[in-house]
Amino acid sequence: DGGITQSPKYLFRKEGQNVTLSCEQNLNHDAMYWYRQDPGQGLRLIYYSQIVNDFQKGDIAEGYSVSREKKESFPLTVTSAQKNPTAFYLCASSQDRGNSPLHFGNGTRLTVT
């Protein structure tokens, strides 16, 4: 079955460490996205990519970095510069057409202590 795989489901890190969240899709979608979800705040866009080797900052990109070396992969690195990294992170993909729905992975819950 086609879908989006995020790994790991739970991740624990010490403050000051960088951490990379994995996102892989086999839907052959052009566009991929990373969202951050915090209680009571909905989803906020971190980064998005419409094509391999290209990506754009979303609304809350500070302290995060991404790469898009392959169409099916869009890893997110949470750097030590991110002041409040503990959150639920969701990866999504879509055909890059304006009316195409997003398909979401099951998320990674990151806890930084």
Place this chain on the structure above:
Amino acid sequence: AQSVTQLDSQVPVFEEAPVELRCNYSSSVSVYLFWYVQYPNQGLQLLLKYLSGSTLVKGINGFEAEFNKSQTSFHLRKPSVHISDTAEYFCAVSGVNTGFQKLVFGTGTRLLVSP
């Protein structure tokens, strides 16, 4: 730019009762509208979408929503809820021709269905 307001953070309801989850949006251009559902510790799943045409949209799991342009609303309804409908529901909007990178989500409404 677009914005979305979900007026209720939490809606408690008894099983088999009807429910309405409210969503209002703001936009200076024509919009696409979506409702997504999120079960605990999972990603979001598309319930239904309005792109154009009929203002009454039917989705999965017996949900439907009505696009009201004059009131800038897209409320979600279900005539009879089940325990399994307990989840968080997100309304989202994007401007026509702005692409999905501009999809804006509301803050969510938690539906709590009790027996």
